[in-house]
Amino acid sequence: MSRAAPTIRVQAEPFDLAAESAALAAGRVDVGGLASFVGLCRADDGLAALVLEHYPGMTERAIARIAEEACARWPLTGCTVIHRHGRLEPGAPIVLVLTASAHRAAALEACAFLIDWLKTRAPFWKREEFAGGTERWVEAKAEDDLAASRWDDAAAARRGETP
Structure with a gap:
């Protein structure tokens, strides 16, 4: 199984789940499972918009490390992380995580880990704007x-350590 370098993008523009999924699996016969997570801006307590700020370069490097x-933890054949920045209104997609692996468990676990x-570790500053x-x-x-x-804790347990 060959591993591709993760695709990392931080952008203001919306992403296309179907196109990104197709690109991750294109021409790959070693992909048995593709897991995805799309985070959306929700309208909690009268939220009008969520504004995401970041420091270009630093944010991409931090996401690439994640x-x-x-x-390193799962046998992935591919991984895509796209995180938006800027002013996002309720219903707008914020983040896309895609993982591909020969087996579903690895794809699902890696996707959950990434999100x-x-x-908690990607450097974004979030400001909520409310009606009024x-x-x-x-x-x-x-x-x-x-x-x-x-x-x-799971990584420590795999190494035989007490978390």
Whole structure:
């Protein structure tokens, strides 16, 4: 099974799930499973928009390190991570994670790992805009940190360590 380098993009433009999925599996007969996650902007508590800011270069490098970690942990034949920035209204797609592997379990687990780690380790600054003109910066959430920490525990368990 040959491994392709992860595809990482941080962009303002929307992405096309079908086109990205087709590109990841194109010409590959070693792909037995393709897992995907699309995160959408939801309208919580009167949210008018979510504004995502990032530092170009730094953000792409951080996401690439997370994707490389997924490729090291699971036998992936491909991986795509696209994260948007800018002002996004409710219903707009924010993030796409695609993983391909010979087997479904690896594709599914790697996809879950990637979204958990992206949520907590990708350097984005998020500001919520509400109807009426109020704004607030989004704070880190303990439940997101807990979800991401399960992967640290799983890696330690595989090495025979106590987390």
